[in-house]
Amino acid sequence: MSFGVYVTGLLFETASIMSFLLIAHGYCITSERLSVPERRAMAVIGCVYYLILVGHRASIPYFSILLMLDYLLIFFVIFNHINQNLSLLREQLNYIEDEDIQEMHDAVYTKYLMFNVELWSKRDVLVRSTRQRLTGLLTGPKRGQSSTF
Numbered sequence: 001m002s003f004g005v006y007v008t009g010l011l012f013e014t015a016s017i018m019s020f021l022l023i024a025h026g027y028c029i030t031s032e033r034l035s036v037p038e039r040r041a042m043a044v045i046g047c048v049y050y051l052i053l054v055g056h057r058a059s060i061p062y063f064s065i066l067l068m069l070d071y072l073l074i075f076f077v078i079f080n081h082i083n084q085n086l087s088l089l090r091e092q093l094n095y096i097e098d099e100d101i102q103e104m105h106d107a108v109y110t111k112y113l114m115f116n117v118e119l120w121s122k123r124d125v126l127v128r129s130t131r132q133r134l135t136g137l138l139t140g141p142k143r144g145q146s147s148t149f
Contacts, residue, residue: 024078
């Protein structure tokens, strides 16, 4: 594999995780911008993920464990933010229904449904990836494969 393909794959995976984090946080959906501490936290999570992914791809010992712990941290952050946004949107829907403002109801309800779909899809990804990783650990590496995740 060429170096360009290697680096592109790493950057793509990191950008995907960061976009999932931004969507889960509600960036441009429930909030217009991130605060400075939120931006710093997102940057730290992205950098740590990238560095661990480089170590994992280079087959450095124990980086597969660090990668799994980082995945768990990222999924925890994603689920936490999605639940916060769902409760915020639920409060907004209740306020809209109490004040009888029907013009905004459809837009807020669409956002609420979007976060519900995001929550269930991320739960599905978590279950499938965990099952795949555990199956790989229990069966061991196949001939010609490394023993890392």
